[in-house]
Amino acid sequence: MAESLVPIPDIEQLSPQVIRVLGGNPGKFTLQGTNTYIIGTGTQRILLDTGEGKPAWLTSIKKVLSEQNINIATALLSHWHHDHIDGVPDLLSHSPSTEVYKRDPKEGWKDISDGQTFSTEGATLTAFHCPGHTKDHMAFVLAEEKAMFTADNVLGQGTAVFEDLATYMDSLAAMSKHSQFTGRAYPGHGPVIEDGRGKVLEYIKHRKEREKQVLDVLAKEKEDGWTSWDIVKVIYRDYPESLWKPAEMGVLQILGKLEKEGKIVKDKERGTWALSGKAAL
Structure with a gap:
């Protein structure tokens, strides 16, 4: 909180x-x-x-x-x-x-x-x-x-x-x-x-803990993939929903960093994210 x-x-x-x-x-x-x-x-x-x-x-x-x-x-x-x-x-x-x-x-x-x-x-x-x-x-x-x-x-x-x-x-x-x-x-x-x-x-x-939380979420199976909003709802589930939208901006920054590092990949058509073979959990 x-x-x-x-x-x-x-x-x-x-x-x-x-x-x-x-x-x-x-x-x-x-x-x-x-x-x-x-x-x-x-x-x-x-x-x-x-x-x-x-x-x-x-x-x-x-x-x-x-x-x-x-x-x-x-x-x-x-x-x-x-x-x-x-x-x-x-x-x-x-x-x-x-x-x-x-x-x-x-x-x-x-x-x-x-x-x-x-x-x-x-x-x-x-x-x-x-x-x-x-x-x-x-x-x-x-x-x-x-x-x-x-x-x-x-x-x-x-x-x-x-x-x-x-x-x-x-x-x-x-x-x-x-x-x-x-x-x-x-x-x-x-x-x-x-x-x-x-x-x-x-x-x-x-910041490192937040990054690990994102990777941990992406490591879980989800049939239609993980959007940034899906990730927010998991990581920030104990926070007021009024904070979720600003929190999503931080999650998107983490996703962008991880993508540049080759740890995750983005399905641009679906707007979802998944682990790549390089992800280290």
Whole structure:
């Protein structure tokens, strides 16, 4: 069953270097709302992500900047989804001198390359390209805490969605092995994760278990073959039916990955799937 959301305040000082400001956009996919982070200890700070342009977010940002007498010198955007970048116009209306960075940037923004470093008083962030959730997805490692801002590859509650499962799994593996990531994870949605690497490994284990469940279903005899919806109804039978449709998207990603690996085959005419001779259960 879906877990209840942990209450998160609109503004919270999470560490000497990190303040979280909620995006004011709670929802089914955004959980408590998009996490945006003000990073550093001096008067010139770095902002990670900008929410989706909700007035509540700008009000919170203005409150923090005023109360702490600080400015946003640099804004980093983790990926292209609107709930992370649509607050940029509001940010620039209040802080027009802020430089905005994003991998594959829009006009007027600057690019982010893998390994690029962003520094301010009290904080050094290193960009880490980890596609899967999206092609442009970037995480950032905070040297002072050996922590990682995982954006939407790893969430504080629940599991993440992804554009390409194989790429996503490769990125999770790389995140789990990052030599400078031994502390917290600051996710794009949900509460702080104290054991960041442990959570990434948990995600990897979960995805592998889901993959095995799909293979186990396909190993069972079914006269007219297995559609993706048939598989969902078996694997998610103990979950509310309202979750089945989004779950099917994940199952289709698994099927696509397994097909590329030669473990299963698809009957395109019937829209069904079956094990091939290469499947390893």
